[in-house]
Amino acid sequence: MAIIDYNFMSQSLMHPTTVKLVMPCNNKPEYVMIFLHGVLSDANNCVSNMDVQGMADRYKVAFIIPSCGNSFYIDHGVAFGNYGKFVGTELLERMRKQFSLPMDREHTIIAGFSMGGYGAIRNGAKYCDTFGTVIGLSSACLYEKSVNELNKGKFGYYKLQMFDKVFKEKSVPGNFSENYKYVIEEKLKKGKKLPFFYISCGREEELRQINTEFVNYLKELHVKCYYNLSHGEHNWQLWSREIDKALMYVTGGEGENSFVGKGV
Template sequence: MAFIQMNILSQNLMRTVPVNVILPVDKQQMPGMPAREEKPYKTLYLLHGIFGNYMDWVTGTKIMRYAEEHDLAVVMPSGDNSFYVDHPEAMNNYGKFVGKELVEMTRKMFPLSRKREDTFIGGLSMGGAGALLNGLKYHETFGYIVSLSGAFLIEELPHRTNDTVNVLERRDYAESIWGNLDQVAESENSPKYLVRRIKEENAEFPEVYIACGEQDSLRDVNLDMYHFLKENGVNAVYESGAGAHEWDFWDTYIKRAMEWLPTENTGLGRNSGNVGI
């Protein structure tokens, strides 16, 4: 399993961004395993949560093992605390970066499939919300979306005030991300707005996988988003189980999400933990 750490200069962010890439090009077949056909890899663009960075998925889950088992390339960028939305006035266009620029750049660099049905986007918490938002916004690029414990906050934003010491719940902090909180629900920063627009255009929706822990404070908004997607004709799946907003849950459900995605799933290759003896 090749693990590549790199820095790329982003036109949409006007700075250098660290990115991790998992690429199973060096996977050694175990005895009796069929050889993989020589072809581009299906790819999952995987987003971290708030306070995180490009290392989170590697240190918090067994993502490398799961990727090797499924012959899946995984691209993990740093997205700061941006919620992966665009801020054109500050040249911080995180949506354009993950939804367009990063895809185009990594396709030039690595043997990745350019097919929509082979291109996936996912994430957890802030990244789960960002994955759904940009998977819908760039629905011509992404065929599948994975959202774990998505921080779907749009509908409660207009009710925020600055009467709290928790910066993440302050109105001024939210405005620095989404702009006018009274207008965000009817903007491209709202997944529900994008669903309605795609429906009006009679375009094809990506398929969506949502999972959230039974003890997670975001459970209700995740269920609400799932029901909204289903009611509007999106092919969506919802799964839940014991767990809160934490890595044990995300490790379990990114594995389940990969089983849901249309990957090749040819099994683990020979490695230090799987020597075939």
């Protein structure tokens, strides 16, 4: 397998950026996946805390892992970086030009954990012509109903002060176009085909309720999805285990996990 640090000048971010590319050992991936980190993390943390190399081999997946700060993977304008556009269009286009990666939608995945789960859901829906599958692990599915919980500081790092900084004056995320619900509903109105959503969360997580609500929301809209609940808290141990399960499920591969829970 190969781990490549690839640096280039990003037009979306308006500055140079380095992404990690992890290829399977035969350098012939059947799937390509953009994997988005959470708050206070980066691409190096993902490679250090997860068996990325092993999963690349087991499931024949090329991992593309950017480092995007605490951006929530939305568009902040030219001065501060259009992170949604970066992960939704520019990054994949650039990597496909430089490396031998799958080109079709059905074999293109966007995934992430925590804040990265929000980014995967939002951008997977927004760029639904590009991504065939979304994997959200412990996703920070923040919207109107969760603002009161943010005020209480319930979600740890997801405090309202930070949320306001990220989303500027739009402190109620249901009222603007960066919100994943808005994006999903706009795509459905236009008759677009949305990706398949694989959503996973730990039973002991504070984010469990809003992930369950999100899955119910998808079902109400008749959007294809799968919900996996398993024991665990908001940490690397859970995400490392669950991304392996998710890839086994969506690729049909055979990983170390012999069982994928059916959730609720």
